[in-house]
Amino acid sequence: xxxxxxxxxxxxxxxxxxxxxxxxxxxxxxxxxxxxxxxxxxxxxxxxxxxxxxxxxxxxxxxxxxxxxxxxxxxxxxxxxxxxxxxxxxxxxxxxxxxxxxxxxxxxxxxxxxxxxxxxxxxxxxxxxxxxxxxxxxxxxxxxxxxxxxxxxxxxxxxxxxxxxxxxxxxxxxxxxxxxxxxxxxxxxxxxxxxxxxxxxxxxxxxxxxxxxxxxxxxxxxxxxxxxxxxxxxxxxxxxxxxxxxxxxxxxxxxxxxxxxxxxxxxxxxxxxxxxxxxxxxxxxxxxxxxxxxxxxxxxxxxxxxxxxxxxxxxxxxxxxxxxxxxxxxxxxxxxxxxxxxxxxxxxxxxxxxxxxxxxxxxxxxxxxxxxxxxxxxxxxxxxxxxxxxxxxxxxxxxxxxxxxxxxxxxxxxxxxxxxxxxxxxxxxxxxxxxxxxxxxxxxxxxxxxxxxxxxxxxxxxxxxxxxxxxxxxxxxxxxxxxxxxxxxxxx
Amino acid sequence: xxxxxxxxxxxxxxxxxxxxxxxxxxxxxxxxxxxxxxxxxxxxxxxxxxxxxxxxxxxxxxxxxxxxxxxxxxxxxxxxxxxxxxxxxxxxxxxxxxxxxxxxxxxxxxxxxxxxxxxxxxxxxxxxxxxxxxxxxxxxxxxxxxxxxxxxxxxxxxxxxxxxxxxxxxxxxxxxxxxxxxxxxxxxxxxxxxxxxxxxxxxxxxxxxxxxxxxxxxxxxxxxxxxxxxxxxxxxxxxxxxxxxxxxxxxxxxxxxxxxxxxxxxxxxxxxxxxxxxxxxxxxxxxxxxxxxxxxxxxxxxxxxxxxxxxxxxxxxxxxxxxxxxxxxxxxxxxxxxxxxxxxxxxxxxxxxxxxxxxxxxxxxxxxxxxxxxxxxxxxxxxxxxxxxxxxxxxxxxxxxxxxxxxxxxxxxxxxxxxxxxxxxxxxxxxxxxxxxxxxxxxxxxxxxxxxxxxxxxxxxxxxxxxxxxxxxxxxxxxxxxxxxxxxxxxx
Numbered sequence: 001x002x003x004x005x006x007x008x009x010x011x012x013x014x015x016x017x018x019x020x021x022x023x024x025x026x027x028x029x030x031x032x033x034x035x036x037x038x039x040x041x042x043x044x045x046x047x048x049x050x051x052x053x054x055x056x057x058x059x060x061x062x063x064x065x066x067x068x069x070x071x072x073x074x075x076x077x078x079x080x081x082x083x084x085x086x087x088x089x090x091x092x093x094x095x096x097x098x099x100x101x102x103x104x105x106x107x108x109x110x111x112x113x114x115x116x117x118x119x120x121x122x123x124x125x126x127x128x129x130x131x132x133x134x135x136x137x138x139x140x141x142x143x144x145x146x147x148x149x150x151x152x153x154x155x156x157x158x159x160x161x162x163x164x165x166x167x168x169x170x171x172x173x174x175x176x177x178x179x180x181x182x183x184x185x186x187x188x189x190x191x192x193x194x195x196x197x198x199x200x201x202x203x204x205x206x207x208x209x210x211x212x213x214x215x216x217x218x219x220x221x222x223x224x225x226x227x228x229x230x231x232x233x234x235x236x237x238x239x240x241x242x243x244x245x246x247x248x249x250x251x252x253x254x255x256x257x258x259x260x261x262x263x264x265x266x267x268x269x270x271x272x273x274x275x276x277x278x279x280x281x282x283x284x285x286x287x288x289x290x291x292x293x294x295x296x297x298x299x300x301x302x303x304x305x306x307x308x309x310x311x312x313x314x315x316x317x318x319x320x321x322x323x324x325x326x327x328x329x330x331x332x333x334x335x336x337x338x339x340x341x342x343x344x345x346x347x348x349x350x351x352x353x354x355x356x357x358x359x360x361x362x363x364x365x366x367x368x369x370x371x372x373x374x375x376x377x378x379x380x381x382x383x384x385x386x387x388x389x390x391x392x393x394x395x396x397x398x399x400x401x402x403x404x405x406x407x408x409x410x411x412x413x414x415x416x417x418x419x420x421x422x423x424x425x426x427x428x429x430x431x432x433x434x435x436x437x438x439x440x441x442x443x444x445x446x447x448x449x450x451x452x453x454x455x456x457x458x459x460x461x462x463x464x465x466x467x468x469x470x471x472x473x474x475x476x477x478x479x480x481x482x483x484x485x486x487x488x489x490x491x492x
Numbered sequence: 493x494x495x496x497x498x499x500x501x502x503x504x505x506x507x508x509x510x511x512x513x514x515x516x517x518x519x520x521x522x523x524x525x526x527x528x529x530x531x532x533x534x535x536x537x538x539x540x541x542x543x544x545x546x547x548x549x550x551x552x553x554x555x556x557x558x559x560x561x562x563x564x565x566x567x568x569x570x571x572x573x574x575x576x577x578x579x580x581x582x583x584x585x586x587x588x589x590x591x592x593x594x595x596x597x598x599x600x601x602x603x604x605x606x607x608x609x610x611x612x613x614x615x616x617x618x619x620x621x622x623x624x625x626x627x628x629x630x631x632x633x634x635x636x637x638x639x640x641x642x643x644x645x646x647x648x649x650x651x652x653x654x655x656x657x658x659x660x661x662x663x664x665x666x667x668x669x670x671x672x673x674x675x676x677x678x679x680x681x682x683x684x685x686x687x688x689x690x691x692x693x694x695x696x697x698x699x700x701x702x703x704x705x706x707x708x709x710x711x712x713x714x715x716x717x718x719x720x721x722x723x724x725x726x727x728x729x730x731x732x733x734x735x736x737x738x739x740x741x742x743x744x745x746x747x748x749x750x751x752x753x754x755x756x757x758x759x760x761x762x763x764x765x766x767x768x769x770x771x772x773x774x775x776x777x778x779x780x781x782x783x784x785x786x787x788x789x790x791x792x793x794x795x796x797x798x799x800x801x802x803x804x805x806x807x808x809x810x811x812x813x814x815x816x817x818x819x820x821x822x823x824x825x826x827x828x829x830x831x832x833x834x835x836x837x838x839x840x841x842x843x844x845x846x847x848x849x850x851x852x853x854x855x856x857x858x859x860x861x862x863x864x865x866x867x868x869x870x871x872x873x874x875x876x877x878x879x880x881x882x883x884x885x886x887x888x889x890x891x892x893x894x895x896x897x898x899x900x901x902x903x904x905x906x907x908x909x910x911x912x913x914x915x916x917x918x919x920x921x922x923x924x925x926x927x928x929x930x931x932x933x934x935x936x937x938x939x940x941x942x943x944x945x946x947x948x949x950x951x952x953x954x955x956x957x958x959x960x961x962x963x964x965x966x967x968x969x970x971x972x973x974x975x976x977x978x979x980x981x982x983x984x
Contacts, residue, residue: 133759133873134902177708188706190715191683204955210931211871213901214680216669216719217933217940217948218978219960223682223715227708244765267625273736273811319765323815379703381625409705439702441709448709456709463696468711470966474959486710 030072030095030117039075039117042085047076047123058100058118062362063108063451065372071098071112078123080197080205080236086119087234087480088203096483097201099230101141101169105176106362106373107449109229109485116483119234121171127151128237134211135242136194141171141235148240158245160186163445164359174235177227179445181278181359184270184408185317186243188445190226197237198225201476211239224471229447230482232475246317249277250328251351253298254340255308259283262310263384265338266407269314270380272334274327278315279408280358281383286404286415287311289364290357298350304341312340312407313358315351361404365415371424372416372451376435377444380410389434390414397427411444429455448486457487522564522587522609531567531609534577539568539615550592550610554854555600555943557864563590563604570615572689572697572728578611579726579972580695588975589693591722593633593661597668598854598865599941601721601977608975611726613663619643620729626703627734628686633663633727640732650737652678655937656851666727669719671937673770673851676762676900677809678735680937682718689729690717693968703731716963721939722974724967738809741769742820743843745790746832747800751775754802755876757830758899761806762872764826766819770807771900772850773875778896778907779803781856782849790842796833804832804899805850807843853896857907863916864908864943868927869936872902881926882906889919903936921947940978949979 029035031050039048049055050073060068072095077083090097096116103110112118125142132155137148146166148159161173163180172178174196179188186192195209208222209215225233256262262281269279282290287308291298300308314331318324332343346354357364365373378386383405390412394401399418405411414431418424432442432455442448448456457465468487475481479488521527523542531540541547542565552560564587569575582589588608595602604610617634624647629640638658640651653665655672664670666688671680678684687701700714701707717725748754754773761771774782779800783790792800806823810816824835838846849856857865870878875897882904886893891910897903906923910916924934924947934940940948949957960979967973971980 131871131873132763134871135759135762136871177706177712179706179708183706187683188708190706190712191679200955200959206955206959207953208956210933212869212931212933212936213872214669214671214675214682214903214936215869215933216671216680216937217869217935218952218956219720219724219963220669220682220715220718221956221959223712224963226712228711232711244763246765267627270627271624271736273738377704377707377709379623379626379628380705381623411706439704441702441704441707443708444704444706445708460710461699463692463698464700464710464713467692467698467713467966471711471716471963474962474966 029115035089035093036073038089039073039086043075043077043082049074057103058112058120061103061105061108061110063106063449064366064370065451066108066111069111069114071116071118072114074118074120076120076123080199083119083199083234083236084203084205087199087201090117090480091201091203091478094478094480097480098482099171099175099234101172102144102167104165104168105172105449106446107176108451109176109447109449109482111450113483121169124236130155130157131211132157136211137240137242139170139238139240141169141238143170144168145170152242153245156245157242159192159240159242161189161192164362170238170240171235174226174238175228175230176447177445179406179411181280181406183406184279185275185277190223192241193222193226193238194241195239196222196225196235198233198235200233201478201480206233209239227447229449229486231472231486231488232481246319248319248321248324249315249317250324251346251355252314252328252331252335253300253344253346254312254314254335255300255304255342256310256312256340257307259310259387260384261339262312263387263407265312265335266383267381268338269334270408274316274331276314276408277317278313280313280404281407282311282313282358282404283402284309285402286361289368290361293364293367294353294357296350296353296357298346298354299344308341313354315355358404361413370415370417371419372428374414374416374428374431375411375444375446376431376440376442377411378435378438378440380408382438382440383407383410383412386412386435386438386440390431393427393430393434397423399423399427410440432459450485453486521607527581527585528565530581531565531578535567535569535574541566549595550604550612553595553597553600553602555598555941556858556862557943558600558603561603561606563608563610564606566610566612568612568615572691575611575691575726575728576695576697579691579693582609582972583693583695583970586970586972589972590974591663591667591726593664594636594659596657596660597664597941598938599668600943601668601939601941601974603942605975613661616728622647622649623703624649628703629732629734631662631730631732633661633730635662636660637662644734645737648737649734651684651732651734653681653684656854662730662732663727666718666730667720667722668939669937671898671903673772673898675898676771677767677769682715684733685714685718685730686733687731688714688717688727690725690727692725693970693972698725701731719939721941721978723964723978723980724973738811740813740816741807741809742816743838743847744806744820744823744827745792745836745838745846746804746806746827747792747796747834748802748804748832749799751802751879752876753831754804755879755899757804757827758875759873760830761826762900766808766823768806768900769809770805772805772896773899774803774805774850774896775894776801777894778853781860782853785856785859786845786849788842788845788849790838790846791836800833805846807847850896853905862907862909863911864920866906866908866920866923867903867936867938868923868932868934869903870927870930870932872900874930874932875899875902875904878904878927878930878932882923885919885922885926889915891915891919902932924951942977945978
């Protein structure tokens with residue numbers, strides 16, 4: 001290991017985020033030969049890289065608005081015991097530690113510190129169990145959604161959370177409380193996580209929950225760690241809820257001539273009890289961009305398309321084809337009664353391509369030059385008002401926003417087009433404030449990470465922030481886990 | 493207020509549970525005239541009682557195995573601001589504070605300290621909003637399940653958690669993460685709580701979540717407070733998820749000749765995707781006791797009843813009568829294929845009485861002399877093995893256990909008949925250990941409270957306990973909230 005070149009400008013022991021007593025005493029640097037040797041002794045020399053040997057990929061996730069930053073070193077553990085040994089070393093040398101799944105996050109939460117370690121879970125990628133009796137999967141953090149989908153399908157089961165990227169890892173999904181289109185029916189990651197194994201910054205191994213549908217036995221540590229963005233503990237195993245896989249699906253597209261009508265229809269669809277699998281709204285611009293990008297013909301006549309301001313995309317699923325057909329018909333009638341110009345039941349291939357294109361809307365936004373994306377969550381019924389205010393805010397700044405969203409659960413995705421960073425900061429801050437005034441929060445599913453930390457710490461009330469900081473302190477007194485992310489005052 | 497007699501033997505400032513720096517400095521006693529006057533100034537003299545004026549009800553909940561204990565004083569706030577003022581006073585004088593809803597809990601978590609205050613939420617009993625667009629109710633903690641059921645029914649909506657006692661308060665349900673029979677379909681209280689207002693021991697008011705289906709914006713403080721048994725904060729408002737109310741229900745009773753067969757059938761029913769509203773098992777002894785107590789004739793022929801070792805009770809619900817009938821038929825066939833002797837679709841009145849009697853099984857157990865009840869939760873598929881081990885443990889101690897349970901979510905209720913307290917301690921400890929070895933936890937829905945604290949602190953691993961204590965410290969550094977409950981080392 002000594003032969004690997006040390007990075008040139010890595011900072012020293014300057015973690016010092018949370019005050020508190022330091023775990024270790026000997027401050028060091030991740031690229032000190034003694035540290036690298038010690039890491040190599042834990043995971044094997046093949047699984048440590050430092051300085052110039054660190055692959056470019058470890059320097060970023062998919063966040064648009066933040067620069068890549070290589071870590072001082074990367075280490076790839078193969079077991080929980082190795083993760084514990086790495087954290088003991090990191091604590092001893094006060095090294096910042098950033099966990100990484102497959103790097104598909106959108107908030108910069110896995111962008112490391114220049115003086116820190118990336119702990120990459122790519123080798124801990126085993127599905128440990130598909131338990132068909134208790135309907136749970138037990139997975140290591142490096143397992144991807146694609147792997148889990150394949151493994152559950154073989155048993156007629158399904159893990160329903162799909163944030164639009166099958167390459168995402170379950171570890172990352174747990175860390176960000178990932179959502180996606182099916183949340184309106186199944187909930188987000190939080191609702192699926194029944195138990196965790198996680199390593200505390202001290203190197204102690206914590207086990208929470210289990211294959212249990214419920215519990216009332218002490219504080220819910222599972223839910224505290226879900227969504228904590230790698231700042232409290234490193235998840236090494238998750239027990240996830242599975243569901244029967246429904247074989248029959250139908251997809252209905254409904255154009256509306258006004259954005260308000262489409263938004264107003266959403267609570268009524270949810271209230272109907274029809275239980276949609278997905279319930280998305282897509283504005284006309286976004287629909288134009290994704291159908292153009294995918295060369296998709298949805299069979300909507302030109303005249304209807306030209307008058308449409310927004311669309312609802314609704315997917316139903318059922319165990320039996322008869323009930324699916326009945327529900328699809330009922331849904332169509334309901335949509336027209338709620339103001340849809342017409343409804344189109346999309347044939348299988350077109351439906352799959354449209355849903356896929358919608359899932360990839362982020363990439364479309366990136367391709368057409370959006371400078372940032374936001375995923376404000378508001379009460380479902382507040383979507384029309386939030387969209388009105390968002391348009392007004394954008395116009396006032398001479399900027400432009402367009403988007404789509406998980407209408408069923410109030411999660412609005414907006415692509416933000418504004419090249420001036422100062423204007424963009426004010427625009428985003430006003431968007432977040434508008435969402436919060438309507439009872440919402442900054443992020444519905446992407447997380448705060450580095451990209452939204454400034455807004456989060458500026459706009460969240462001090463009682464909440466102080467309490468979160470004390471909780472962080474309870475887990476990580478030396479502040480070694482993911483400094484610079486979420487609520488950590490360290491810059492960058 | 494000075495005219496109310498002070499309790500005679502109340503202890504002084506001996507809270508001192510969590511170490512940490514004390515919030516206040518002037519140690520006092522809840523019955524000091526100056527403290528009572530200050531409390532009266534906050535809530536009005538009519539809403540403070542001390543010493544002999546404290547009604548007997550405030551000394552206990554419904555836990556079987558723990559003695560009543562009157563508090564030094566009771567205070568009944570009418571608003572969040574009053575709760576905050578009370579907690580500031582309590583912090584200043586280091587008074588133990590125990591929150592109380594309607595006192596229907598089963599774990600002694602609302603039994604106060606002799607030197608402490610009970611904060612009773614009986615006056616904070618308003619339903620602040622039934623939001624039909626976002627499908628949420630906003631309630632004060634003193635609202636009962638009966639009140640909420642009536643208010644939601646008027647809108648065709650439903651709050652689905654029903655722990656078997658309509659007199660229970662929502663505040664208590666949130667504090668214990670209450671469950672009940674419908675959890676197999678809708679989840680427990682935790683899954684319904686979307687936001688909270690809560691007062692920290694410092695008197696600061698915390699607001700978490702909101703009318704939001706999801707969020708990924710910092711640590712989930714909502715879920716941390718749910719199930720924390722009044723040890724972290726006092727909940728003053730909850731935002732709860734509502735669902736469309738299904739008008740059509742059917743109830744099927746299926747006797748089995750073996751306990752193992754009934755337990756083995758459970759995962760198969762869940763896997764069938766039929767989505768039962770309730771899925772209960774009832775052993776023959778418990779069924780005999782509850783049908784006898786209620787004088788219930790279920791139409792099961794004598795011969796079948798005599799051979800039955802256990803029953804499954806399954807209730808289905810649907811928006812349409814046709815689908816309900818179809819599902820009921822399918823369920824019946826499925827149950828027989830899984831080994832049921834026969835199936836009986838119960839007529840409405842008999843079904844309601846049986847379900848009601850099952851819900852009141854605790855009272856039946858109490859009436860026939862059970863010394864304790866436990867509600868161990870295990871993985872659903874581990875129920876047969878847990879029941880085998882429970883019988884073996886009881887036999888070895890010359891004791892007797894019988895019960896029923898929320899089979900769909902692995903929550904086993906056992907009535908424990910053993911008069912010797914030392915034997916009962918060993919018996920319970922072995923029952924809990926057996927459950928934990930099978931991947932379970934001590935309580936599925938009643939909570940730890942005072943009754944199970946000894947077992948919880950003895951059997952939980954130190955890493956978990958230490959972390960929970962540090963979290964407690966982050967919320968309540970002076971340890972004034974519910975000392976003696978959950979993980980607090982203070983005895984009693």
